[in-house]
Amino acid sequence: MKEKDPNKVKAIFEATINLFAKVGLSGLKMSEIAKEASIASGTIYIYFDSKEKLLNELYKDSKQNWEKLISERLVNKQLPLKTRFKAIWEEGLKFRTFEYNKMVFMEQFTNSPFISEDTKVFSNKSIQPIYNILNEGKESLILKDLDNTILLCLVYGLLKEISFYCQSDNLKLTKELIDSTFLLCWDALKA
Amino acid sequence: MKEKDPNKVKAIFEATINLFAKVGLSGLKMSEIAKEASIASGTIYIYFDSKEKLLNELYKDSKQNWEKLISERLVNKQLPLKTRFKAIWEEGLKFRTFEYNKMVFMEQFTNSPFISEDTKVFSNKSIQPIYNILNEGKESLILKDLDNTILLCLVYGLLKEISFYCQSDNLKLTKELIDSTFLLCWDALKA
């Protein structure tokens, strides 16, 4: 990625995600991305060497956003675990609904021929903070003593599904929804 | 051979799913599918008019398998709700793990340029039986009185995530896993 107009990079990323939401990963065409970004197709190549590079950069960018959010939400250790967890839940649900297409892009991209070896080894620190809070909950006997992988499946699984229905307007992201879905989540996890 | 070989359709479907697992939807090439199915590329076109048709048929077939399973599991109304639900859970988890790639294919296909209008309106009776059991549980005050969409998000979300880790060998599909994940699920749903 060359250092040129940063707004254009952002525009290209946005156009790519918007298009992805419409046509999926397999439907993404450079010419269409350019059209969606209101630029010429050749212009994309000023910012990205290839389609593969563009998608990998977009993946990394999206992943960093998500990780940044998670880690930012985890600072305050003063509050009770349930309160902290709920804060993460709320933030996660909002973020995932708002950035739904980015998240789905990330998931599909991981299992596509576009992902480079380089990107595959890209940081996966997003899981660590959540791991920590789960460990803390298990140690203090608040949460079920199950493998973190299993507990995370519940949290992420519910998060993904709910955010899907929210972004497609089958569910409204209200305070009530956040509360009731967190209740489901918590009842499942608690010892 | 003079008669159209019914096994060939199956072989093509399997080859497509296998390849999909390796390269994703965007990486699927007719020539590669043919190679994977050990037939000539032209042969695919004897059974399917086009790539689009093939993928749509595969989608419908996969969906029907899933729906068939769900509805078959729901016959015996004698047993208590929790027992019946657990049976579905176990079966669903096994099926989804075993047919993991088909399930992911279905999800990605739904948001791809390949899906036809025809397929979009294809039956969605898979949800009905589960809806019924959820309604029954809510009426008898066993389950939380929440929107079915929300409750299904929990069930499906957990199912999807667990089966993902099972098929990738990060989790083993043992009796213990089935029990503990069902416990998570049930604790979440129960009133």
Place this chain on the structure above:
Amino acid sequence: MKEKDPNKVKAIFEATINLFAKVGLSGLKMSEIAKEASIASGTIYIYFDSKEKLLNELYKDSKQNWEKLISERLVNKQLPLKTRFKAIWEEGLKFRTFEYNKMVFMEQFTNSPFISEDTKVFSNKSIQPIYNILNEGKESLILKDLDNTILLCLVYGLLKEISFYCQSDNLKLTKELIDSTFLLCWDALKA
């Protein structure tokens, strides 16, 4: 062309001409010819080595039919030239209307990549008898003293056009039509 069932050869020829009338030379497909002839596509290859061979054989066969007709019509030298010419005209018009598609096939085939060197040198004796009658007419000062090529253009040109409209039912091949078109032809040719 192997010597097998001669009816099948005829059926294949007919099917080819019928199909040609519908889809033109470029639209001819071996599988469609087979279907039109109510046989399997492989069967065609028992009678003809290749598509090219089939078309070349059909061309030769069609050409021979036409030449046979012309020469048969020219035997009786007793009658006056105009009478003999009119007989040819009538016969030619009937034949061309009836065998319209064969004639058009022949014309298009001549200018196609299918025609073999072998067929190109195939006899062209069809013109000779007409040449003779034109020469006779010019010698006896009945017909215009113009190049035979030019005179033939008039005869064939009118013949082709009229037969086109007859076979497409825009003209009816009645005695009146034969008379009036022959009159046109004769008025043009006569000195």
Place this chain on the structure above:
Amino acid sequence: MKEKDPNKVKAIFEATINLFAKVGLSGLKMSEIAKEASIASGTIYIYFDSKEKLLNELYKDSKQNWEKLISERLVNKQLPLKTRFKAIWEEGLKFRTFEYNKMVFMEQFTNSPFISEDTKVFSNKSIQPIYNILNEGKESLILKDLDNTILLCLVYGLLKEISFYCQSDNLKLTKELIDSTFLLCWDALKA
């Protein structure tokens, strides 16, 4: 170059006709057309959606050229009918000889699998002006009182055949040829 090159359409049309003259309709290949037009095969698809579209557009363009010529030649009503008719004859013969391949393309295309329903209903105003002059001639008792279809068969038939021999250099398009062929035509038509 940033603007679509209007000459390119013309170049593609010309390449197609040139190639058609060599290999016929069934021998036309997009890659060969591109080579003949000295462009990349992909470039054709910037100007035409498909081979079918290209051929249909070429047909319409060719037809319009012919119609334009015919109608332009018919303006001056001052001159005697025979003079006007001869002018058309001369012009038609020259045009048809010069554009011989276009004319043959048009005829073969009409009976091919490429022609679209859209093109089938494409204007056929070329006949009208000639119809008018024939009607005028019949009313003033100069021409034979025969169906216009029949009279046109003679005119077009002769025109087609003569131009065929001219373009293939078996006849030379001299003043004498124009005169003698017109004489043939006129003798046929005149009452």
Place this chain on the structure above:
DNA sequence: GATGAATGAGTTTTCATTCAT
């Protein structure tokens, strides 16, 4: 001999990428 599913070479068509403007 007859069949028609299977084959794969040869087309058409797509689309990431280049490059003249």
Place this chain on the structure above:
DNA sequence: TATGAATGAAAACTCATTCAT
């Protein structure tokens, strides 16, 4: 830098021909 027409390698698709039955 920005453009978008042009490119051509690669993918989808066709269809003459083969061959097991």
